[in-house]
Amino acid sequence: MRVLLVGAGGVGTAVTRIAARREFLTHMIVADYDLSRAEASVAALGERGARFGARRVDASDCDAVRRILLEERCDVLLNATDPRYVMPLFTAALEAGAHYLDMAMSLSAPHVARPYEECGVKLGDEQFALARRWEDAGRLALVGMGVEPGLSDVFARYAADELFDDIEEIGVRDGANLTVEGYGFAPSFSIWTTIEECLNPPVVYERDRGWFTTAPFSEPEVFDFPEGIGPVECVNVEHEEVLLIPRWVDARRVTFKYGLGDDFIAKLKTLHELGLDATTRVTVPGDDGPVRVSPRDVVAACLPDPAGLGERMTGKTCAGTWVKGTKDGSPREVYLYHVVDNQWSMREYGSQAVLWQTAVNPVVALELLSTGDWSGKGVLGPEALPPRPFLDLLTAYGSPWGMREEN
Amino acid sequence: MRVLLVGAGGVGTAVTRIAARREFLTHMIVADYDLSRAEASVAALGERGARFGARRVDASDCDAVRRILLEERCDVLLNATDPRYVMPLFTAALEAGAHYLDMAMSLSAPHVARPYEECGVKLGDEQFALARRWEDAGRLALVGMGVEPGLSDVFARYAADELFDDIEEIGVRDGANLTVEGYGFAPSFSIWTTIEECLNPPVVYERDRGWFTTAPFSEPEVFDFPEGIGPVECVNVEHEEVLLIPRWVDARRVTFKYGLGDDFIAKLKTLHELGLDATTRVTVPGDDGPVRVSPRDVVAACLPDPAGLGERMTGKTCAGTWVKGTKDGSPREVYLYHVVDNQWSMREYGSQAVLWQTAVNPVVALELLSTGDWSGKGVLGPEALPPRPFLDLLTAYGSPWGMREEN
Structure with missing residues (x-):
């Protein structure tokens, strides 16, 4: 390949x-x-x-x-x-x-009149609009194939195939206990993308209602993450899983909540209030007269490069999918998850945990496509393909996933 | 003239x-x-x-x-x-x-090793270093001649000349109840200057100790401002008065506290934590390739121009000097102040209150220099010159000052 x-x-x-x-x-x-x-x-x-x-x-x-x-x-x-x-x-x-x-889909645009109630252009809409052309070409566009979206979608399909008869809610939950020595504020992932997903109106799916949006940072809940990370406050955030999962997996409700923490949320809100999240260019003095720059690019340039933080970082990051429903007539609740310890990813690969966790999943997917275990045409999400080969190969890469029964 | x-x-x-x-x-x-x-x-x-x-x-x-x-x-x-x-x-x-x-003096530079304890280069140091040349030339550099510094320094000299025998503390206190309709965050004064004065280590003067610095936003106190503004939380901020007043007025302690409010302080702290207060240029994409810009200039470009906010602004701004000491053997405490109502300054001059209040004082000073009521040579602060003619002419401009006995 x-x-x-x-x-x-x-x-x-x-x-x-x-x-x-x-x-x-x-x-x-x-x-x-x-x-x-x-x-x-x-x-x-x-x-x-x-x-x-x-x-x-x-x-x-x-x-x-x-x-x-x-x-x-x-x-x-x-x-x-x-x-x-x-x-x-x-x-x-x-x-x-x-x-x-x-590993991320085409960008959304908020609803002009009711941004916090209705969807405008949704994540991936521009890509799905071209699905027929991909089908006709016999080629596969596998979209959202990182960790979240990506592995989280594979988990959703796995739950539907093997763990549940009927699914009430699928909630992707992301949390970490990472700290970076010597920095008051050092996001572990691209701030450009983090601003985009956190400040856009969060999207929620309900079977009876379809996709709709809420105000940013809505429905806070404390989720208890495994492997020693513990409880983290999570809030609704715009994310691809909410758009992808309902296309291939039957569930009454799909959400994505991100464990941002109070301090991070406050900083994002401040960036928004000051207009520093904007991508529309503003005019400022440059070395040789006025220049036009995007405020969000300037925010990114002022922060340390997430890729360079691995050596000073300690802790674990967890991506996973919480599923609630019934199996054999009994209620069931599980959390399917994947944890990466920064110490491990730095030692094994010299890569910071959040970036490594994002990167491993498309490589697993490429390998499955090269072997023929995965194949398809058109614009597909990870949940459109069989989950078992993916989960087994991820484990074979030395990075196993886990499952916690919630009751 | x-x-x-x-x-x-x-x-x-x-x-x-x-x-x-x-x-x-x-x-x-x-x-x-x-x-x-x-x-x-x-x-x-x-x-x-x-x-x-x-x-x-x-x-x-x-x-x-x-x-x-x-x-x-x-x-x-x-x-x-x-x-x-x-x-x-x-x-x-x-x-x-x-x-x-x-209306503002040459910039400071923090002490390299102990920025929150000792002064490095102080506000105005570069100007005072050339005082002898101004004296020799027979010319006057009247520095810090806005409202704060400026009128606040005139108040300090007036208190020393006419209201007190002995002064324990002079504390400049600035507060407002201005709101701007339609903006979550719209500073009423240059954000470039506000960041500079608020994020630099605040300077304090004590007779026994000389000038020294503290951590930003230190010694919070609630000060009750006159003419309906009411109580506002004030914190220490680096400001010229602390450097100017002790050169000509005898007081045991001189401070400057700014009524910033919790929300404004939190935003400034966030700008600092994210490195967005910096003036050192960073490289970001421009229209025709990479360009170098100052993050603080970008923050300023994202906010509305303070000069354009007058029409949407309501409330009053107060600049003043609180003085504590003794007169005729009895303790005395006064607040000398100048309040501008935005509605008045917009109606009379089409100028927003904070900007108008800054601007009127140098015009009064120019008029006193043109009439000969004020004269001098060298580098002088407003407190080096007789206060009465200034205060009388300010009142004659239609903008009277006030005095509140605190006991």
């Missing part, structure tokens, strides 16, 4: 480190806007880097990406950029006749 | 509107980096604008400012820019043989 990996940031670099240890990969081109970053990620692989190459690419330039896919004869494009670049990369893969994987 | 006013922002524009009504002014050149802004401030004066002209100038370009002072045969430079430009403008005036007034 020949793969074009676009994005050599924290997740992309972790992808190379995981993929380098697997046999299924014939060649991987690592492409980034900053060529030196792509080259550094390949150089860091040492002897294992023989199957890798680096190129410069602007992810917003659909034509340039298509040309690289064709020149390098890639079977698949793995998108490890931030969600702004989903549509050009998704389109480039379609035009080049390649398969496509991403 | 011929005046070069540098800066046609909120304060500068209010200066033109106040000065246009006074006879003492022969000519005022309004100079700004943005010529259209300078021209607009002159055009807004209508028939009263005959004595005014507009020019473009870069306030950081000392030579260019000096040339304008000479070409326009100005007697005095009035600096209405933000404190970054104090030193080039102060130097240009000295070299051109003009007098100089500003």
Whole structure:
């Protein structure tokens, strides 16, 4: 399998480190806007880097990406950029006749009149609008194939297939006890994406009502995370699982709640009140006169690079799917989860836990596609495909998942 | 008197509107980096604008400012820019043989090893270092001549001259009950300057100890402001009065506390924790590739222009000086203050209250210099000059001050 990996940031670099240890990969081109970053990620692989190459690419330039896919004869494009670049990369893969994987879906736009009650453009809408063209081309766009969305969707399908007869609610719950020494505030994941998902109106699915939105940070609940992480306050956040799961899994309600914590929520609210979450450019003095910049890019530039925090970070991160329903006539409640200890991921891969956990899942998916255990065409979410092969291969990668019976 | 006013922002524009009504002014050149802004401030004066002209100038370009002072045969430079430009403008005036007034002094730099205990470079240190040259030239640099510093310093001198035999403490206290309709967060004064003064280590003066610093937002107290504003929580903030008053007025302790309120303090702390208060440039994407911008400039660009908020603003702002000591052997405590109602300043001058209150004081000072009621040479604070003529002329401008006996 020949793969074009676009994005050599924290997740992309972790992808190379995981993929380098697997046999299924014939060649991987690592492409980034900053060529030196792509080259550094390949150089860091040492002897294992023989199957890798680096190129410069602007992810917003659909034509340039298509040309690289064709020149390098890639079977698949793995998108490890931030969600702004989903549509050009998704389109480039379609035009080049390649398969496509991403870990976040095309962006939403709030409902103009009732943003906190009704959906406007939903996450992934732009991608699903092109589903027919992918089907006709006989190619697969596997969307939302990171950890959340991704593994969390696989868990949902696994619960529906093997653990429940009837599902009342599926709630993805994400929490961590990570701390970074020496920083008052150091998000463990791309702040650009975190702002996007936390400040957009959260989306909820109910079978009787369809998709709808709420005010940001709604329905707070304390969720008890496993493996020593413990209770964390979680709130509704806009996330792909809520859009993906109901398309393939039957449940009366689907939610996503993120364990942000009070301090993080307060900071995000302040960024919003000050207009610093905006992506619309403002004019400010530059070195040679006025320049136009996006405030959110400036926020990101002021914070430490999440990929560089691994050495100072301690703790574990947990992604998982809580499911409530009935089995054999009895009520049942389970939490299916995947925990990564930062100490382990740093020792084994030199990658920070949150980034490593995001990166491992698309590599598992690529391997399943290369072996034929997974196959399909059109625009599919991870829950459209059989969950067992995925969960078994993830365990074989040395990173097992777990299940907790809630009663 | 011929005046070069540098800066046609909120304060500068209010200066033109106040000065246009006074006879003492022969000519005022309004100079700004943005010529259209300078021209607009002159055009807004209508028939009263005959004595005014507009020019473009870069306030950081000392030579260019000096040339304008000479070409326009100005007697005095009035600096209405933000404190970054104090030193080039102060130097240009000295070299051109003009007098100089500003409303904020040259910037401080924290003590490298003990920033929250000892002073590093203090506010105004760079200006006072050149005092001898001003004396030798027979010219006056009247520094800190806005409302705070400025009128607050005049109050301190008035208290020492007429109200007390012995002063234990002088505490400048600033508070307001201004609200801006339609904005969750809309500072009524330059956010650049507000960040500078609030996030630098606050400075305190004690006779036995000299100047020293504390942690930001230290020594919170609730101060009851007059004329219906009521109690506001105030905290220590770095401000020029603490550096100026002890040079000419004998007091055991001098402080400055700002009625910021909890919400504003929390926002400033968040800006600091996220590094968004920084003035060191960061690299972000621009329209044509990477550009370097100052995060603090971006924060300012995201917020509404304080000068444009007057129409939506209601409430009053109070600047004043609380003095505690003894008179004729008895304890005495007074608060000398100046309140501006936004409704009044908008109706009378079309200027927002906080900006108008800052602007009126240097115009009063210019008039006293033109009449000879005030005169001097060297680098002086407002408390170095007789307070009575100033307070009487301020009242004659239609904006009387007040005094409250605290016991």
